[in-house]
Amino acid sequence: EAAKAGTRWTLQDFEIGKPLGRGKFGKVYLARERRTKYIVALKVLSKSQLLKSGVEHQLRREIEIQAHLRHRHILRMYGYFYDNKNIYLILEYSPGGELYKKLTARGQFSERTSARFISDLSTAMRYCHSKHVIHRDIKPENLLLGAKNDVKIADFGWSVHAPTSRRNTLCGTLDYLPPEMVEGREHDEQVDTWALGVLLYEFLVGSPPFETDSHSATYRRIQRVDIRWPAGMPDDAKDLISKLLKKDPRQRLPLECIPKHPFVLRCLRD
Numbered sequence: 001e002a003a004k005a006g007t008r009w010t011l012q013d014f015e016i017g018k019p020l021g022r023g024k025f026g027k028v029y030l031a032r033e034r035r036t037k038y039i040v041a042l043k044v045l046s047k048s049q050l051l052k053s054g055v056e057h058q059l060r061r062e063i064e065i066q067a068h069l070r071h072r073h074i075l076r077m078y079g080y081f082y083d084n085k086n087i088y089l090i091l092e093y094s095p096g097g098e099l100y101k102k103l104t105a106r107g108q109f110s111e112r113t114s115a116r117f118i119s120d121l122s123t124a125m126r127y128c129h130s131k132h133v134i135h136r137d138i139k140p141e142n143l144l145l146g147a148k149n150d151v152k153i154a155d156f157g158w159s160v161h162a163p164t165s166r167r168n169t170l171c172g173t174l175d176y177l178p179p180e181m182v183e184g185r186e187h188d189e190q191v192d193t194w195a196l197g198v199l200l201y202e203f204l205v206g207s208p209p210f211e212t213d214s215h216s217a218t219y220r221r222i223q224r225v226d227i228r229w230p231a232g233m234p235d236d237a238k239d240l241i242s243k244l245l246k247k248d249p250r251q252r253l254p255l256e257c258i259p260k261h262p263f264v265l266r267c268l269r270d
């Protein structure tokens with residue numbers, strides 16, 4: 001794609017297709033660049049809404065971060081442009097759609113699929129951490145699927161450079177946040193390792209480990225790392241999840257050990 005620096009895109013460069021879904025702060029459409037016929041996902045962000053939500057600095061930081069990220073399991077941002085009303089993000093189109101819809105439809109993923117996703121996500125996170133980028137919001141809603149049912153991390157709305165402490169109030173679910181974040185303490189890359197543990201549990205079980213019907217109850221269960229294993233959860237899966245969901249960030253399994261863990265090796269053996 002000719003999205004080189006300096007290309008000044010306008011809406012007229014694209015044929016807009018069907019809506020793809022709800023993205024953060026805006027609608028996303030299938031689109032085709034007229035000259036190259038390249039298929040993309042075009043995200044339309046309303047400037048007034050961004051300003052009202054006070055996230056324009058987050059978006060600016062994200063655009064900056066995304067410009068330097070190139071990884072097969074991270075959704076690409078090819079570029080952006082704006083007009084007087086909106087900001088448009090030119091994104092990689094992910095033909096497999098939203099992972100959480102598949103997870104909801106199926107109830108849970110097979111061990112093999114779960115192992116492949118978590119192993120691929122650990123390589124994408126290692127790549128981000130090598131650039132001192134932490135995601136801080138890894139959850140099924142922010143994951144997409146490529147043409148080969150390969151997982152893509154798709155939304156860096158909360159990414160920052162490590163180490164940091166959260167400034168904005170927590171919105172949405174606490175389910176994926178580690179103890180250090182729910183307690184508002186300083187946190188670093190290890191928050192993403194914790195999230196991979198929550199994700200693996202949710203892929204295998206169909207719901208996140210600390211889910212309850214109230215914020216405060218979830219908060220308590222996260223602080224106590226109060227995991228309840230469903231009957232029949234294999235020991236190697238429990239072992240991997242337990243090594244990721246350590247209260248002390250320094251004790252969490254290093255990301256590079258995930259692809260070599262017995263659970264992953266057993267499930268990806270063909």
Ligand SMILES: COc1ccc(C(=O)Nc2ccccc2)cc1NC(=O)CCSc1ncnc(N)c1Br
Binds near residue numbers: 028055076092096
């Ligand atoms: C690199 O992907 C992003 C990068 C940035 C942002 C974003 O809005 N950041 C942001 C917005 C406001 C404030 C601060 C950050 C969002 C995405 N991604 C998305 O929104 C995913 C759009 S849905 C979709 N995309 C492709 N193929 C499909 N089949 C689908 Br469905």
